[in-house]
Amino acid sequence: MSVSVRADAATGLTAAEVEQRRNDGRTNDVPARASRSVREIVRANVFTRINAILGVLFVLVLAAGSPIDGMFGLLIVANSAVGIIQEVRAKRTLDELAIVGQARPLVRRDGVAAEVPPGEVVQDDLIELGPGDQIVVDGEVLEAELLEVDESLLTGEADPIDKEIGAEVLSGSFVVSGSGAYRATKVGREAYAARLAEEASKFTLVHSELRSGIDRILRFITFLLVPAGLLSIYNQLFSSHQGWQPAVTGMVAALVPMVPEGLVLMTSIAFAVGVVRLGRRQCLVQELPAIEGLARVDVVCADKTGTLTENGMRLADIESLTGDDGGTARTALAALAADDPRPNASVQALAEALPERPEWGSTAVAPFSSATKWSGHSYGEHGNWLLGAPDVLLDPQSSAARRAEQLGAAGLRVLLLARGDRAVDAPGAPGEVTPEALVVLEQKVRPDARETLDYFAKQDVAIKVISGDNAVSVGAVAGSLELPGGDHAVDARTLPDGRDELAGLLDRETTFGRVRPDQKRAMVGALQSRGHTVAMTGDGVNDVLALKDSDIGVAMGSGSPATRAVAQIVLLDNRFATLPYVVGEGRRVIGNIERVSNLFLTKTVYSVLLAFLVGLAGVGSQIFGYDPIAYPFLPRHVTIAAWFTIGIPAFVLSLAPNNERARTGFVARVMKLAIPSGVIIGVATFVAYLIAYAGPDAGEQQRIQAGTTALITLIVIAVWVLAIVARPYVWWKVLLIAASVLAYVLLFSLPSTREFFLLDPSNPRLTAAAFGCGAVGVVLVEIAQWFGRRSSAK
Structure with missing residues (x-):
């Protein structure tokens, strides 16, 4: 036989030797692939830039003696609490699923081989290897039978490497063919892959177009906040000739709505809820951006065996x-x-x-x-x-x-x-x-294969069946499922070598047999070269390279440890039919975050513009000698304005069903609605305020009526923007908009709420002017949206 075995390798460690190494701390104590610890989650959700800004403004309002106007401080608690609760729920789901899906090495102790969790491997353990096995710790080969190991995930070297007796094997690599056994020499954080990937192995939100787009928007907003904030501070403290207490509350009222405090929160909640929902379907999301990425997929490359x-x-x-x-x-x-x-x-x-x-x-x-x-x-x-x-x-x-x-x-x-x-x-x-x-x-x-293929066809997602089996057999299976073009499978031994020719063939054909691992990888690259976003499903070692190169790798739970290690998504129940739910969840997350982003950023735009307009008017009053203008709102006003036009509706919309396929260009699309809508709301609100403003010597009732007039105008147009974002309408969306309108009617109608929030719509002339400015704003927003849709269609 062509197998070599060292004499000292036959039985492995004894139970006593294993226990001694555990007592000595020589265990594979690398943290499980999981989300942040609870302490890190709490710290990340409490100590944020947005919470810091709101916290400082909250303290200023309290110092000015107006705790009622500090209601926006509840946002700090809400932002932190909701974010912590949802991420902890997601963490628990991920941790439980990760334990189910992790590679379990076959360890020989006292002459008996048994599977153990990776964390129970100790130094000097004898670990058996076979095709598809992932090498979980570094070691030295003691037995080898035509053993070939792929180290491409560590070194980039695609060709398998022969491993003879005495050769070193590194954690993170996997067995391509042959069998053998190795002695664990470096365990825990000393192992090669652990040193490289201790941080990268966490479930993160990095490399996400959605998150990077939101970060770009937030950086731009921060840039605008500085001049707008300084102008507001100058106007309230020096130009408006108010006492320091009303000046501070006016300044805070101007600055608070500029901060899109719920945008990052809603994004995190949407992702976390997506993880929990998929977890209930036995779907392990190893990297959160995979939810987003799969929503953008337009080609799914599926293996026949184990998938169809x-x-x-x-x-x-x-x-x-x-x-x-x-x-x-x-x-x-x-x-x-x-x-x-x-x-x-x-x-x-x-x-x-x-x-x-x-x-x-x-x-x-x-x-x-x-x-x-x-x-x-x-x-x-x-x-x-x-x-x-x-x-x-x-x-x-x-x-x-x-x-x-x-x-x-x-x-x-x-x-x-x-x-x-x-x-x-x-x-x-x-x-x-x-x-x-x-x-x-x-x-x-699979009884659900036909239904799954039909789903992807309706969603304009192309299916390519890529199998190592006989092309005729693959074609027979694809044909029985009525996959277009499945009845004439292409034998991969006739595939062209050029990428362009291969991409053209892939565009025309759907079913391929006798595909080698290197050809699977080349086919993924050819599809990507034509601008496709490619998901690859697989369960065998021959799928690893293609899974790694695809935009989204999807492994079956019963597949080899190597495929599960490189995939972003693992279907623990081995059901291809779970994939439509993953796609649907991704589309829900992206589509809904785009919707709520429109609401939050519209608020930021009109808040910044209103602060600039009031501030410039204040500076102009000192230059040209006309009456100075104070900021129209109190912090309590901007709080209730956000409650029913943004906060509650955004939360509901972020969790709603959404099947629209994700597209690139998130930032541009959001700003097409947010900028014109925000500008219209800001200008219309400022005009309504000018109509109602009675000058710096006006009485308390007149000031309240002027602020109420401006607030009505703002709310009318903001509710209409909510109605635009909610399209297309279904019964619950209509109910949501109606509930928002009813809530504001009650706030402005009930004596107790009018007194509490300092609202006075009793002047019919000013209230009519408010609704008139709001109506003009609504028409302008619709016109802006019409032009926006036309420009997008071109």
Whole structure:
């Protein structure tokens, strides 16, 4: 046999040695792949820039002796509490799912191999390896049987590396073929991958177009806040000739609405709720931006086995090609199945159907390789036996090849059992191949596969079936699901080498068989070169490179640890039908955040503009000698203005269903609504205030009436902007808008609320002027939206 074993490696550590290493702290104590700790979540949600700004303004209002005007301080509590609660819920969901989905190494102790969680590995443990296994800690190879390891995730080197006795293996790499065992030399934070990825392994919101767009907007707003704030401070304290207490409250009223305090909060809530919802469907989101990314996907590359078909197989028939009763073929198949240390689904089906193991001694082994499409064992006088793809091992013109193609066209999986004329590990193997039998396996198409494909078709998401199986068999499955173009699958051995030619073929065709791992990777790159956002699903080692290069990698929970490690999303229940829910959740998150961003940024625009207009008017009063103008609102006014036009509606809209496909250009689209709407609200409110303003010597009632007039104008147009954002209408959106209007009617109608909020709409002339300015503003906002839609359509 071509296996080498060190004498000291046979049994692994004893229980006493394991316990001693635990006591010494030599354990693999790397924190689980999870979100921030609870302490970090609390700190991140409490100590924010927005909370700091609001906190300072809250203290100023309290110092001015007006605690009622400090109601906006509740935003600090609300921002922090809601953010903490939702992120802790998401953290718990992620942590629980991560434990289910993590790689579990096979550790040999006291001569017995058993799966253990990665955190229970100790230094000097003997860890067994097979195809697809992820290497969880650094170590030294002690056993090797044609062992090949892929270190591309660490070094960028795509070619598998042969690992002989004494070779070093690094955590984060994975086994491509062969088997073996290694001794753990570096565990915990000393391991190579742990040092590289301790921070990167957290669930974060980085590299998100949505988040980066919001950050850009916030930076621009911060730039505007400085001059607007300084102008407001100067006007309230020096130009308006007010006492310091009303001047401070007016200044705070001008500054508070400039801060889009709920925008980041709503974004975090939407993402966190998305994680919890998907967690209930056994979907592990390893990186939060994946929710957003999958919403932008327009091509899904799906494997056949394990995705469109169920993982399990059943031996249907063994067709002898030698004219005998097939007894020798059954014996050879039983031997091959029994001697495979890491059987795949096909070999497992053979082992279940042929449990009687013959007393053949294996003298050489060739593990299955995606490149060669066959595996084999040499059994001395019993011959060299191969099990692999008929269309690779047979002459295409032979009767056996035609029979295999005929069976594959019926949707069956067909393997060839054959003899080789040389040892399976010899140079030039398998040499001359002598067919012995066709092994026919049955695969079941997933009952929900058709429904899932129909969903993607309705959502304008193209499906590309990319499989390593026989093209005819793949085509039969795709055709049975009525996938367009699925009945004429392309054999990947005929694919063009050029990226442009490959991209053109991928645009035309949907189904591909006999695809090698490097070709899967090339196909993902070719689709991306045409501007497509590509999601790749897979469960085997041969899918890893394509998963890593795709925009969104989706692994099945039963897949190899290597595929789960590189994927952004893991479907723990192995259901391809879960993917539409993930897409839908991403679209809900992005579409709704875009909606509520319009509301928050409209408020920021009109607040900044109103502060500039009042401030410039105050500066002009000193230059030209006319009466100075104080800020029209108290902090309590801007608080209630935001309650029912932004705060509560935004929260409801952020959690609503939304199936619109995500598009790039988030910032430009948001600003197309927010800037013109905010400018119209700011100017109309200022005009209404000028109409009602009775000068610096006006009485208390006149000042209240002037502020009320301006507030009515602002609310009328802001509610209309809410109505625009809520389109298209469904019953609950109409109810939401009606509830907002009713809430304001009650605030302005009830004597108790009028007194509490200092509202006085009793002057019919001023109230009519307020509604008149509001009506003009509504018309202008609609016109602006009409032009915005026309420019977007071009």
